[in-house]
Amino acid sequence: MKRFLVIFLMLALGFYLIQALHFVPFGANRMGAPADKKTVAAFYLNETVPQTAVANVVTAIVVNYRGFDTLGEVTVLFLATTGLASILYKRRDEEETERVSKPSSTILQTGAKVLFPLVVILGVYVFVHGHLTPGGGFQGGAIIATGFLLMLIAYQKYHLSHSMLTWVESLAGILFVSIGLWGLITGGTFLENSWFPKGTLNSLISGGAIPIIYIAVGFKVAAELTGVLDILLSTKDDKSASNIQQ
């Protein structure tokens, strides 16, 4: 009986979702024609290049037009790391440095050593060029974190300095907020971009504060994701958790 009820509910939900999506034809241009200046999407497509000198319109939207949302998303990641660190926290004296992963083969160890710098360089490239090519801070940061994941898997004794991660994470966050506050202090609006020189389109230094913010986001995301991986990999079955009491 219960199963039928669940199936019925799922079917009802599916029906309404399909019906809703039926109003959004596949492949149709729902953003409005670029000629129609009244829509938000057309404005972004037409005005981004002349007004902000950013070649990648998506980056301009993410970091500038809707930069406030991005600050929020960065905060979500920050809070997830903070929360995870507090939930999986162990006191110093009972902390075990051993990892959950098994010892790896020589092939993996050698390969990781070769690949690691390349992966990090690719990540840095992706977030430094976020305003020119597809990609950006989040993507670049995630790539760098995979590089560290490779090292963590290959070397059981690979040591990450948590203090260093905290510094990187916090300084990058502070840089982002400071750029925002700078706009307020100079009499404009929060996260205002027009105070920075625009630079020339398609060159590395262009788009005012946008590349700076994206580099900060790249460092922050890389530090946070690496921290999460390290916490998760060094968590064993919790035998000792129940004796920490309030």
Add this chain to the structure above:
Amino acid sequence: MSITPVHYIAVPLAAAFLIPILSKFHKETARIIPGLVFSYFLVISFVLMRQVSNTGIISETIAGWRAPWGINLVFGYFSGFFATLMSVIGFLTWLYSYRFKLVDSKPAMSYYILLMMLVTGSIGIVITGDIFNMFVFLEIVAISAFSLTSFYPGRDGAEAAFKYLLIASFSSFLILLAVLLLYTQTGTLNIAELSTKVHLIPQSLKLTILVMFVVGLGIESELFPLNGWAPDAYSQAPAPVGAVFAGVVVKGGIYATMRVMFTMFDINEMGQILLILGLITTIIAEVAAIKQTQVKRMLAYSSIGQMGVVMMAIGIGTEDAVFAALFMMFNHAIIKGLLFFSTGFLLHNSLTKTIAEMKGVAKKFPVLSFMFALGSFAIVGLPPFSGFWSKLYFLMAAADAKLFSMIALVLAVSIVEIVYYFRVVGVMYYHQPDESLPTKQPGLNAYFVMGFLAALIIGVGVYPDLITNFLHAAAYELTHKTEYVQTVLTQFVR
């Protein structure tokens, strides 16, 4: 640099990123900085409320792009009421939990950061003028809430947090899908502009979007079939966090529901459904509360019941009903705060926190027990306390809408409420204390917080005009959306 609504967000974010560094040099900063931020919230609230009463609704641009290109923040009486309430509860919670945890451990630092961001995210929901931005802040609130729920490793916090996480993810999915569908149909995310464009959406799609919003936001505001997470989360989280859940997080969910229903859409389209959902929520929650043996679970079910009544008032949809809903939310925030704060010390060293363990605590903690009893009397709506007025205004609004059967039901439910609250008070005062349980005396800061809340409850109870003018202005602003929409639209570039 004058004070603007964005300070509510920018300052705590800067502080949150600073704390991990500063606490490396001096441990105490981890709990002092959030206190400074909460104090600053009070200043912002005060300054902005004065500005609103002088010049009307404030609409602030972010990133130098006017809406709808960029994001805007809107601060009027309605948003201001919520933001001020959240600031006050946040500050009091910080003060109460100042000595709650030792700062020499990393989790303690996280506790203060997460508490600060929980309040900040809720204020963000309240002041934003952009529907997608509201979704981002809902996420911030949700992530902080999960972590705080599972804060104590020894309790069943992980299970509660996981349950909460699953349900809240579903809620986020529905809200995001609703926002996406709105955007495909109107090409804008600005709430004020959406309110002028929703009539362009085909009727059946509009209904789907509305249902998604009701379900998605109903999870946050503890509506009936969607509130399975609440009792677990309330009972497993630290006591001050329970007060924040009741006083801040749920209020954020209700605010979002009201903003979507009143400003973006027309309340008449969903009013009946909200009314019925609220009614079912209240009846089921209050009946469930009677059966609880744990104090915090009982408080959680009572909280759900109260939110059901608020949802009913929203469903009625008149200005008087909205006024009653706001008054009830104000009362719920301060009274539930007092109840959670006093429970926190009454059952400090108990793991199970059952009602049976409250036996005779009045002899051990006369002041705390008095606070709990006062909160109980206030929340069921006895006359000299503030809870009486909100219930009365609600019944008056329901009578104006000719919903007499509902009045009867709410009164019947009030009797149920009296039964379970008075049972606890009876256990506290008319039983012999169990001496075996270790106790912990609250510090001066906790006494101050509880004293302040008790004074507020009695003060508003004796002289409700302290806040009614303010609430009337907020209710008027919500039910007459023209000023809100005009203020934002005149700033538009096109």
